[in-house]
Amino acid sequence: MISDWYLSNVGTQYEVAPMPWLYQKYIGHDNNRDGYMLNMVESRVLSRVWQEWDPQIIHVHHQSSPFPTRIWLPPFAEPIATFAPPLMSRTVNSLGMTMATMLESRGLRGATHMGTGFDAWYPGYVDYLPLLQNQAAFWTETGLYRYATPHFYTLADFPADKRDLRAESLYPSPWEGGWWRIGDAVEYMHVASIAVLDYAAKYREDVLYNRYQSGRDQILKYQAEPPYAYFISQDQRDPVAPVELLRRLAYAGLRVHQLSDPVTHEGLTHPAGTWVLALDQEFGELARQVMSVQTYPDLREYPEGPPEQPYDAAGWTLPYQMDVRVVTATQPLGDDVRAAMQPLTTEATPWDADVSDASPFDRVGGVGFDSNPVAAAIVPKPGATMGSGSTLFLDPAQNNTFRALNDAWDAGASVAVAGGRYAVENISDSERDRMVRDYALQAALGGSVGTPLPRARLGMYRPWSPSMDEGWTRWLYEQYGFAFTNLRDADVRAGELRSRYDVIVLPSERPNGLMNGFANGSVPGQYVGGLGAEGVRSLAGFVREGGTLVCMSSSADLCIDELNLPVENVVRGLGRGVFFSAGSLLEVRTDVSHPLMAGMPERAKIFFDRSPVFTTKEGFEGAVLAAYEADGSPLLSGYLLGEDHLQGQAAAVDVKHGDGHVVLLGFRPQWRGQPSGTFRTLFNASLFHSEVARSAVGADGFWAPPADTDEDEGN
Incomplete structure (x- = not known):
């Protein structure tokens, strides 16, 4: 691909022009x-x-x-x-x-x-x-x-x-x-x-x-010192989340056990079915490296100088990213625990088997992880429905709810929003049972109720200046069955977006890149430029006419500036010596009563990557969706300098603009396909339109702007 692009330009003014697409279909250099x-x-x-x-x-x-x-x-x-x-x-x-x-x-x-x-x-x-x-x-x-x-x-x-x-x-x-x-x-x-x-x-x-x-x-080390093991219960907010986590570790060569009987360890009783990841194995350090909390060292360019930036992420703790409860064993496992630990293994699917999806409940298709006998044996508890009635109620805390919703729309069913859940009607019993079984859903049946939610006409902006964030979003949409269209610059500039789309999503890219793209003369003419003033006017008109514009992380600054939103990014312009956090996990409060936060825990973990931090200004209408605590540090894993610039501020905002909405997400909800605990914030936003958006309100008293701070500090 790269050589073809280069050879097509050799001898022209574009001989060393950058390629206007990712060299891996979805993620470019993130494949490394x-x-x-x-x-x-x-x-x-x-x-x-x-x-x-x-x-x-x-x-x-x-x-x-x-x-x-x-x-x-x-x-x-x-x-x-x-x-x-x-x-x-x-x-x-x-x-x-x-x-x-x-x-x-x-x-x-x-x-x-x-x-x-x-x-x-x-x-x-x-x-x-x-x-x-x-x-x-x-x-x-x-x-x-x-x-x-x-x-x-x-x-x-x-x-x-x-x-x-x-x-x-x-x-x-x-x-x-x-x-x-x-x-x-x-x-x-x-x-x-x-x-x-x-x-x-x-x-x-x-x-x-x-x-x-x-x-x-490593075997000897973890026979003699903690952590000795991780206990991972089947009972989770999303029962598939621990399966997604453990299948990946098993595929990497770690052995996983499952309890055949209840055991009590360090005063806690773990029921039968609980998974146990013991560390006294030859790859024990691999398990600890991805399961533990990271504390990035405070390295400075010079004494009292700005911090040296991590080459990549500073914190990635998988149980935090994937919203999986894990109990760490700090005392040796007793003989009773060892006796109840059954090694997991089953017949593997050949790696070259012609199958569309060996395990529909996880988010990778084809053979996926099932070519590994240990990974293939790690499965969620079976899907089940409780109650009676013709309406299927699905909890957005389970990411596979969104796969089921998209399947339901494909099958001609109707969907509504009711009490923080999604309701599916007019679907056959066989299709309903298949979705619950294939996706291991814990669902409920009941009577018809809720605000109708038609399938969103979803657009994903795809700049010619290649965006790995766009690629990851595109990949995630495909894994969960979303119907969407990629919008190029010309599509946006063409106008009349509201007649074609209900929701448009911008990837996390800096404003200059989104606005201007490749400079004139740097690439062949058809790839020059970005949204430009014309594209921004088109997006503004789309929102005023009732559309929803979703701005992920870095793109929020573009939306604030160009749409003149009554919102401020309070960390914009602060020097690295005053405020800095890249690729780290932080804790926020969420307004779970708002449809955009449906399925989220009241205290959630977000992936913060040089992301914006919001406060509202005079004239603001809408709702703050997530916010940092007013005191203390929100850092859970990684690195954070300048916690006071986060205290009491907003991490996500729904801004009413004309007849529509601009959703500002001050974090990376789908970073490299890892933080599955926040996938649903992107998915909810991708469905946020029509009467559901028009009638959305936040909880009274959830957030108020903190007292003014010195705006010039660190600039």
């Missing part, structure tokens, strides 16, 4: 960050093949190195994953120095290590997660101009602090500039690869034994 969630089929293929083939060393080549260095090699920058097995980290560090030494011996200058860019804190990289499976896994970054086009560099191109070509401890042979061609990059990568093979050949027995010892050490 799906290591533990395994949402994409490519991630599952890598995971399965690497476990079956069982390489001892995994080396993945990336581009590009920090300029003007020519290749970046391990050791990684600080910090690294808290529970990375030490023997594996030492092996990776040795490999990095081995590669650098061979590059120097071949006269290839410019190798560097560590720095402040490529840390290994986040375990989700597909080329780093295997380190938690006791494989020496790492990546390298080789310098590249753009595609295969040569480029000549002079010292004037270098950053000022690199122009003196001073030798440094981890950059002892500075590159002096000159021509750089794709052949040069290939030579560096080739020599680095030969160095890895040379190391593996020379130290074969050490590499093999160290892997064994690393696994053995």
Whole structure:
């Protein structure tokens, strides 16, 4: 795909133009960050093949190195994953120095290590997660101009602090500039690869034994110290959520047990059917790395200076993201508990089987996780309906409710909203029973009631400047059966949106990118520009005429500015030394009486990623949907500097604008397909139209603006 794009432009003014679509159908370079969630089929293929083939060393080549260095090699920058097995980290560090030494011996200058860019804190990289499976896994970054086009560099191109070509401890042979061609990059990568093979050949027995010892050490560690295990009940707000979590861990090679009888441990009784994830196994650190709370270290660029930004996420605790209650065992498991723990396994589905959906209750299609015998054995409790009547009531706390709603609309049924639940009518008994069975729904039957909800005519804005957030949203919509249309810039500018759509969703992208897109002359003409003033006017008219515009995270600033909403992003413009939080989990209060928060817990966990924080201004009409507590820190996992800028402020707002609504979500509800505990906020918003939207009100007294603060602080 990339080579085709490049070759189509070679010799033209667009030879080095960026590609106007993602190089992976949905998620672009996030395909490298799906290591533990395994949402994409490519991630599952890598995971399965690497476990079956069982390489001892995994080396993945990336581009590009920090300029003007020519290749970046391990050791990684600080910090690294808290529970990375030490023997594996030492092996990776040795490999990095081995590669650098061979590059120097071949006269290839410019190798560097560590720095402040490529840390290994986040375990989700597909080329780093295997380190938690006791494989020496790492990546390298080789310098590249753009595609295969040569480029000549002079010292004037270098950053000022690199122009003196001073030798440094981890950059002892500075590159002096000159021509750089794709052949040069290939030579560096080739020599680095030969160095890895040379190391593996020379130290074969050490590499093999160290892997064994690393696994053995983890078994011994978690036989002697906590946490000893995680107990995960079948009884959850969304009964499929723990299954989604555990299937992924099992697919990554962890063994999972299920209690055959009730047991009591540390004063708590766990019923039969409870899953147990014991940590005294060779991949125990992998389980702990994704299940525990992250505390990102307070690293500063200089004393009292701004914090060093994480290369990726700072906090990802899966039970928090997926809204799964987990009990951590801090005392050794007794013989009675061990006796009740039955190992889970069943016949696996062949990985190449021709099936549309081996397990309809989880959110990946095809064979999915069922090619792993342990993952295939992890299933939710059967779906069930309580009561009697012709109307099926579905709880939005269960994400599969939305799959059922979309199936129901496909089947010609009617849907209503009633008392915080969705009601499905005019559907056959057989189709109703199939949905409850396939999606493991805990549902109820009753009489006809509620506000009618026609199927939304849903549009998802898809800019030519590729958006991974749009791609993740598109993927999630497809997994849950939403009918939607992608809108390009020309579609938006064409106007008359209200005649075609009820709800339009904007991905989380910065205002400048959404407004302006690719600059004139940077790409072929058909891909130039963004929404522009004409597109914004069209969106404003859409809302005034009764449509719903959903603005996820970063796009909220565009909507506030261009639609002149009586809302302010109170952290906009604050310096990193005053307020900073990237990729972290925070706690908010939610107004569960509002249709947009239906199914949410009263205290919810959100994924905050340089997101906006709201307060309302004079003339505001609508409702605050979620808010931070007025005191204390909302941080649950990750990193937060400047908690006072969040205290008492709003995290999500429904703004009435003309006859329509603008929904501002100050968090990433579907970030990389991980925070399933907030998927329903996006899904509810995607269905928020017609009489349901017109009649929506929030709870009296849920929120009031906090006292004014110094607006100039930190600007």
